[in-house]
Structures are given as C-alpha cells and as structure tokens.
Amino acid sequence: GNSVTQMEGPVTLSEEAFLTINCTYTATGYPSLFWYVQYPGEGLQLLLKATKADDKGSNKGFEATYRKETTSFHLEKGSVQVSDSAVYFCALKSRDFNKFYFGSGTKLNVKP
Amino acid sequence: EAQVTQNPRYLITVTGKKLTVTCSQNMNHEYMSWYRQDPGLGLRQIYYSMNVEVTDKGDVPEGYKVSRKEKRNFPLILESPSPNQTSLYFCASSFGTGLETQYFGPGTRLLVL
Numbered sequence: 001g002n003s004v005t006q007m008e009g010p011v012t013l014s015e016e017a018f019l020t021i022n023c024t025y026t027a028t029g030y031p032s033l034f035w036y037v038q039y040p041g042e043g044l045q046l047l048l049k050a051t052k053a054d055d056k057g058s059n060k061g062f063e064a065t066y067r068k069e070t071t072s073f074h075l076e077k078g079s080v081q082v083s084d085s086a087v088y089f090c091a092l093k094s095r096d097f098n099k100f101y102f103g104s105g106t107k108l109n110v111k112p
Numbered sequence: 113e114a115q116v117t118q119n120p121r122y123l124i125t126v127t128g129k130k131l132t133v134t135c136s137q138n139m140n141h142e143y144m145s146w147y148r149q150d151p152g153l154g155l156r157q158i159y160y161s162m163n164v165e166v167t168d169k170g171d172v173p174e175g176y177k178v179s180r181k182e183k184r185n186f187p188l189i190l191e192s193p194s195p196n197q198t199s200l201y202f203c204a205s206s207f208g209t210g211l212e213t214q215y216f217g218p219g220t221r222l223l224v225l
Contacts, residue, residue, distance in 0.1 A: 004154075006154075032211055036214075042218065042219075043116075043202055043204075043216030043217055043218055043219055044155070044202070044204075044214075044216045045216070046213045046214060049211075051211065089154060089155065091155075093211065097168075098143070098160060098162060098168070098209050099157055099160065099170055099171065100145065100147075100155075100157050100160075100170075100214075101157070101171070102147075102154040102155040102156070102157075103154050104152055104153055104154040105154050
C-alpha cells in the first residue's frame with residue numbers, strides 16, 4: 001500500500017538555524033511527492049513538489065530531493081525565520097490512482 | 113480572486129442528523145477532493161473527483177457521500193453523522209489530475225454530539 005511517515009514534532013529552532021524535516025514513503029510504482037505548509041487557522045498551501053526520482057523541488061529557500069533508493073523526500077532550509085513557523089506535511093500522489101496520502105505533519109516553531 | 117470556498121465554517125450537530133458541507137471553486141479546475149484532518153493522523157482523503165459525474169473513493173470514504181453535478185461544486189454529504197466524524201474538513205481543487213498545485217479551502221470544523 002501507500003503511506004507517508006514524517007518525523008514527529010514539534011521541532012523548535014532558533015532563527016537562522018538549519019532545518020531538516022524527515023519524510024519517508026511507501027508506494028506502489030513511482031509516486032509524485034509534495035511538501036505542503038499549513039499556517040495557523042488556514043488551509044494547506046503547496047510548498048514544493050517532485051515528480052520523478054532525483055528531481056529537486058525548491059521554493060522560498062526550502063528544498064527537497066526525491067530519493068528513490070532511500071524512499072525519502074526530506075525537507076531542508078538553510079536558515080529559518082520566525083515566519084516559517086507552521087505545520088509541514090509530506091504527501092505522495094499515487095500514479096496508479098489519483099489519490100493523495102499525507103503524513104501526520106510536523107510542527108515547526110522558530111524562536112527569535 | 114481565485115479561491116475555494118466552503119460552507120459552513122463551523123458546525124455543531126447531533127448524531128444522525130443529515131448534513132451537507134458545500135465546496136465551490138472559481139478556477140475551472142477538473143480535480144476536486146475532500147480531506148479530513150485529525151490530530152496525529154494528518155490529512156486523509158475521503159473522496160475525489162476527476163471531473164463532472166466522475167467520483168472515486170479516497171482512503172476513508174465510509175459514512176460520506178459526494179456528488180459532482182457541476183464542475184465548480186463538490187458537496188460532502190454526511191447522511192447519518194456519528195461522533196467519530198468530528199473533525200476538520202478541507203476541500204481542495206486543482207487542474208488536471210492533481211499533480212498541479214492543489215488549492216485548499218479554509219476548512220470546516222464539525223462537531224457531532
């Protein structure tokens with residue numbers, strides 16, 4: 001079956017620290033992979049995506065690389081800001097069916 | 113303004129009383145989907161639709177119904193709500209098959225007593 005596993009939070013960092021949020025997946029075939037962000041009281045927004053192995057998605061200083069050999073899609077940012085405080089969701093879309101599978105979310109708190 | 117709207121935003125109801133949560137998008141998107149968000153479980157897909165009159169089950173469809181009679185609307189129907197359907201519900205839409213950016217609505221918080 002298909003599933004996504006993310007590291008549990010919350011993750012608390014100081015401003016300008018390096019961020020890594022781990023995401024691994026199980027999928028039949030070759031899925032597309034996504035990171036979504038949810039700010040307090042809002043719906044989710046797409047942060048970045050990768051549709052095939054070795055693709056790197058990037059946006060707003062965040063990056064993630066689709067690693068087929070380790071079935072991973074870890075989110076990284078070199079220097080976080082207070083405004084990055086949010087909940088981050090890793091997700092996959094199955095190629096066989098048009099279904100989405102989300103991880104449980106990782107809350108990031110960035111302190112000034 | 114491009115957006116996905118949901119109504120109501122908040123709803124308290126009792127077990128067994130049928131309810132409908134509406135979802136509408138103004139972007140002419142083909143793909144629409146409903147999710148529920150529960151603490152520790154993330155988002156789980158309930159139903160999705162590839163286009164008018166084409167709907168399919170997501171991961172947790174039990175207890176829910178949907179319809180897609182018009183491209184812009186995708187209502188979620190709970191025929192006989194139960195307390196385990198208390199959750200935060202999101203509607204989303206995108207072009208094509210969902211690989212494009214999904215735009216999410218603001219959410220509907222449902223409490224079933």
